[in-house]
Amino acid sequence: MKVDYSKFLSDNEAEIRKIVDELSKSFEHVTVLGKDVRGKSISAGRTASAVSDYFLGGKGFVVRAYKDGGYVEYSFNQIEDNMATTIKDAFNSLKTLCKDNDYEQYVTTCAEDFEGEEECFKEVGRNLSTLDLKECVETLKSYSDEALAMDEHIIEARFSTTIVEVSAFFMSEKGIMRQAYGFSEGSVAVMANKDGENKMDHYGVSGLKGVEILDELHALTKTVVDSTLELFGTERIEPGVYDVITRPDVTGLIAHEAFGHGVEMDMFVKNRALAKDYIGKQIASPIVNMRDGAAGIDHVSSYFFDDEGTKGTDTQIIKDGILVAGISDLTSANRLGTVPTGNGKRESTERKAYTRMTNTYFCAGNDKYEDMVKSIEYGFQLEGMQSGMEDPKHWGIQCMVTKGREIKDGKFTGRIVSPVILTGYVPDLLKSISMVSEEIEVDGNGYCGKGHKEWVKTSNGGPYLKAKARLG
Amino acid sequence: MNLQQILDILNTANCSDYIVNETNAYNTEMFVIDSKVDMTRVKTNTSYSVTVFVDTINGETKFRGSASTIIAVTASIEEAKKAIDDCCLAASYIKDRYYGMPEKLMSVNMAEGGDDHEARLKQVADALLNVKCKENEKINSFEVFVKDTEIHMVTSSGSDVRYHNKENQIEVIVNVGNEEHEIEIYYDDTFTLKSTEELTKDIEVQLQRGQDRMNAKPNNVVCDNIIISDKNVDGFGNYYAFKTNVQALYMGAVATKIGDSVYREEVLGDKITYKTYRNLDGAGNNAPCDGVGLASKDAVILEDGVCRNYIGSYRFGYYLNQACLPTIHTEFCGGKYTEAELKKEPYLECVEFSDFQVDSFTGNFAGELRLGYYFDGETITPVSGGSISGQLSKLEKELYFSKETVRYNNHVMPKCVLIKHASIAHVE
Numbered sequence: 055m056k057v058d059y060s061k062f063l064s065d066n067e068a069e070i071r072k073i074v075d076e077l078s079k080s081f082e083h084v085t086v087l088g089k090d091v092r093g094k095s096i097s098a099g100r101t102a103s104a105v106s107d108y109f110l111g112g113k114g115f116v117v118r119a120y121k122d123g124g125y126v127e128y129s130f131n132q133i134e135d136n137m138a139t140t141i142k143d144a145f146n147s148l149k150t151l152c153k154d155n156d157y158e159q160y161v162t163t164c165a166e167d168f169e170g171e172e173e174c175f176k177e178v179g180r181n182l183s184t185l186d187l188k189e190c191v192e193t194l195k196s197y198s199d200e201a202l203a204m205d206e207h208i209i210e211a212r213f214s215t216t217i218v219e220v221s222a223f224f225m226s227e228k229g230i231m232r233q234a235y236g237f238s239e240g241s242v243a244v245m246a247n248k249d250g251e252n253k254m255d256h257y258g259v260s261g262l263k264g265v266e267i268l269d270e271l272h273a274l275t276k277t278v279v280d281s282t283l284e285l286f287g288t289e290r291i292e293p294g295v296y297d298v299i300t301r302p303d304v305t306g307l308i309a310h311e312a313f314g315h316g317v318e319m320d321m322f323v324k325n326r327a328l329a330k331d332y333i334g335k336q337i338a339s340p341i342v343n344m345r346d347g348a349a350g351i352d353h354v355s356s357y358f359f360d361d362e363g364t365k366g367t368d369t370q371i372i373k374d375g376i377l378v379a380g381i382s383d384l385t386s387a388n389r390l391g392t393v394p395t396g397n398g399k400r401e402s403t404e405r406k407a408y409t410r411m412t413n414t415y416f417c418a419g420n421d422k423y424e425d426m427v428k429s430i431e432y433g434f435q436l437e438g439m440q441s442g443m444e445d446p447k448h449w450g451i452q453c454m455v456t457k458g459r460e461i462k463d464g465k466f467t468g469r470i471v472s473p474v475i476l477t478g479y480v481p482d483l484l485k486s487i488s489m490v491s492e493e494i495e496v497d498g499n500g501y502c503g504k505g506h507k508e509w510v511k512t513s514n515g516g517p518y519l520k521a522k523a524r525l526g
Numbered sequence: 527m528n529l530q531q532i533l534d535i536l537n538t539a540n541c542s543d544y545i546v547n548e549t550n551a552y553n554t555e556m557f558v559i560d561s562k563v564d565m566t567r568v569k570t571n572t573s574y575s576v577t578v579f580v581d582t583i584n585g586e587t588k589f590r591g592s593a594s595t596i597i598a599v600t601a602s603i604e605e606a607k608k609a610i611d612d613c614c615l616a617a618s619y620i621k622d623r624y625y626g627m628p629e630k631l632m633s634v635n636m637a638e639g640g641d642d643h644e645a646r647l648k649q650v651a652d653a654l655l656n657v658k659c660k661e662n663e664k665i666n667s668f669e670v671f672v673k674d675t676e677i678h679m680v681t682s683s684g685s686d687v688r689y690h691n692k693e694n695q696i697e698v699i700v701n702v703g704n705e706e707h708e709i710e711i712y713y714d715d716t717f718t719l720k721s722t723e724e725l726t727k728d729i730e731v732q733l734q735r736g737q738d739r740m741n742a743k744p745n746n747v748v749c750d751n752i753i754i755s756d757k758n759v760d761g762f763g764n765y766y767a768f769k770t771n772v773q774a775l776y777m778g779a780v781a782t783k784i785g786d787s788v789y790r791e792e793v794l795g796d797k798i799t800y801k802t803y804r805n806l807d808g809a810g811n812n813a814p815c816d817g818v819g820l821a822s823k824d825a826v827i828l829e830d831g832v833c834r835n836y837i838g839s840y841r842f843g844y845y846l847n848q849a850c851l852p853t854i855h856t857e858f859c860g861g862k863y864t865e866a867e868l869k870k871e872p873y874l875e876c877v878e879f880s881d882f883q884v885d886s887f888t889g890n891f892a893g894e895l896r897l898g899y900y901f902d903g904e905t906i907t908p909v910s911g912g913s914i915s916g917q918l919s920k921l922e923k924e925l926y927f928s929k930e931t932v933r934y935n936n937h938v939m940p941k942c943v944l945i946k947h948a949s950i951a952h953v954e
Contacts, residue, residue: 062600098620101777102841105593105616113598114571129569132599148554148566158652186855191619209778229527245779245887250790251919252779252887293951324559326668326699326710404569406557441882443894447710452880452894452913460688475892475913477880477951505697506714526892526913526952 060090060221076138093218098194174358178264184285224363258499297433306514315444319382338484354498362398416516419490434458591620693810702736744953761884763858768886774839796861797831861927911953
């Protein structure tokens with residue numbers, strides 16, 4: 055089913071064209087991103103249920119103009135009379151501020167214009183117009199009731215789903231691109247209390263899907279309930295370095311935090327990433343391969359063009375353990391003299407574009423999962439992605455993981471440690487990878503920040519990995 | 527579209543109650559790399575967020591459902607009406623236990639200004655550009671967001687609230703290096719007003735931390751006294767505040783009654799005192815109430831660990847028949863001992879983490895250590911690497927809050943917290 059292109063964007067395209075034409079008289083290069091992100095989030099649980107718009111939804115425009123070696127931007131969500139003049143005045147005012155105060159300009163070459171008209175409208179199983187909210191609310195509530203009935207210690211079982219449709223156009227002086235695509239996600243979070251102790255776990259589903267995602271949630275119910283309940287009685291891990299097997303969700307977290315952020319090339323421009331000096335060098339075990347791209351696998355961050363009008367690509371970041379390439383937004387690529395990879399993303403039209411990940415994952419290997427477990431003399435299988443934090447400048451890594459499942463002499467003992475914090479030096483961790491399983495799983499339930507802000511949709515994943523890691 | 531048109535639609539819509547927020551945001555932003563202006567930006571945005579509440583009755587039981595939507599300023603009357611009608615329909619499908627709305631609140635709290643963006647931008651940019659760096663130090667890059675947001679909230683219960691949030695937000699990256707390697711320190715802050723001297727001092731602290739991290743030894747510290755400082759202290763206050771939250775109480779995650787202690791056993795350290803305020807002078811967020819119109823008040827929530835009032839959303843307070851308060855402006859009060867007194871014995875003070883987290887629901891806390899200071903009883907050595915973790919319910923017996931407090935925008939908290947027996951993962 056086709057994802058409907060935004061009427062708001064269609065209705066305003068001619069007005070935006072006039073603004074581009076007018077501003078082009080005063081600036082060397084002018085582009086406008088128009089975006090309409092529509093979505094519904096539905097959640098149901100014992101204590102509360104709700105229907106709301108997608109939290110990163112909204113519609114608006116951002117004008118980017120180039121003059122005298124630098125860019126300025128103006129974000130707005132309503133087209134007023136004399137809009138071009140308003141924008142021009144704001145730009146001139148900022149230019150004057152910089153000039154009057156002798157603020158030096160970071161000189162950038164101007165991006166190349168594109169000509170012509172291109173479109174890409176993707177399909178999902180069932181688009182947003184088919185969403186039956188009554189059915190959705192009642193279904194999620196029935197799932198929640200079922201989970202709550204499974205154990206007396208469960209105090210809340212929150213089932214939620216979000217269905218999103220993204221429409222965008224990118225207009226330059228001589229061309230326009232349009233796109234529409236959809237993605238959806240669903241999650242189950244179970245909270246339990248036993249003798250005053252609280253435990254919680256969650257699982258999710260996601261993809262370039264529509265309303266049909268709802269059908270996948272029910273199957274998670276027992277898994278999440280069991281996973282939450284087994285957290286009671288868990289112990290804290292004795293801090294140290296262990297052999298570990300990372301489940302694909304934790305593998306994805308490592309891909310994202312350990313290396314994804316580290317190869318965002320706006321960090322190269324600022325000299326904030328060690329990876330800049332390691333292109334062409336061995337930084338991981340020879341069995342490690344890693345990719346990122348909006349045009350690689352189909353997942354929640356797959357699109358035709360990014361928020362700067364660059365078409366999505368598929369970038370191999372690590373090949374046989376060697377760092378071969380980074381990912382970049384348009385401006386960073388211009389500054390570094392590289393080809394932009396279509397990774398320029400904004401939280402919304404209200405925000406600046408930065409280099410951001412799309413779908414980031416370690417590639418599959420040749421090992422059987424069962425052999426990986428058998429090969430562990432003593433260690434833990436790490437499960438449950440909670441959060442992570444990047445450190446591209448020093449290649450540190452922090453991954454918060456829900457549980458470590460103890461393995462002794464190649465067998466699970468039944469003992470679980472929780473929670474687990476994985477830390478270390480990224481190359482040490484990546485070079486320690488000794489086995490890689492045959493299939494990958496990718497999850498797109500999370501959001502990625504840059505520092506502590508600028509939230510965008512990404513997916514991460516990979517196979518099971520065997521490595522050595524410092525756990526605490 | 528304007529607020530009155532939306533109110534006109536809502537007053538004839540099929541809903542029992544409603545809340546509308548008109549938000550007008552105006553930002554001026556500057557992005558600087560290596561002391562050169564990378565980009566400047568302006569943002570203007572007007573939006574309307576609408577929440578509707580629809581009551582239904584099944585037999586003798588009354589239910590309430592809610593749904594919310596954003597109405598674009600560019601929407602036509604017909605589009606807004608359809609969005610609100612759809613929202614009312616969606617709310618009617620939700621059969622949550624009935625709850626009411628807070629009392630009517632009339633409040634106007636508009637800050638002066640909104641037309642001084644360039645002056646504010648210049649003040650902050652000049653301060654950051656003119657920090658005097660030593661030969662091996664530099665300001666790598668920074669971002670400045672000068673923000674003005676006017677909010678007008680109207681509810682069906684008669685509340686009419688206007689306020690103006692005036693904030694400056696900065697993100698600053700500093701480097702300290704030698705021939706072998708370079709250190710980066712990340713710093714962010716949000717404030718209404720800081721003098722050039724204050725801003726300079728803040729950055730100088732970060733530069734010193736960079737110097738210390740560059741000379742830091744691998745963290746192999748064995749020490750029972752862990753000190754957490756800066757904004758990371760807030761997580762400890764939030765953990766105890768959660769124990770007085772009406773939603774947590776209703777859910778069954780906590781069981782705190784008014785007059786109960788939030789501690790399970792006898793505590794040797796400081797017992798928490800936590801307060802809410804109607805406002806704090808110079809706060810960036812001037813909201814006099816939460817998102818449904820529940821008014822902020824000056825109140826003691828926890829007094830020496832004893833629950834005196836609840837916090838949280840009006841809805842769950844209604845369910846429990848308990849008054850509760852929002853936590854827009856808070857104070858996590860200081861303890862018995864000064865920072866100097868807490869630092870008499872050997873300690874590891876953790877000042878920079880990758881991301882220090884305290885999970886209020888489980889009590890778990892953890893973070894990768896980027897910079898700590900180890901005092902062995904005689905000398906202080908900077909250390910880096912490894913992690914600190916623990917479970918608050920098992921460690922709260924000996925938790926001490928410094929007497930000195932610091933203010934971060936809307937929140938006041940102890941300058942540091944001393945926790946005993948937390949787990950340290952070492953660097954091999």
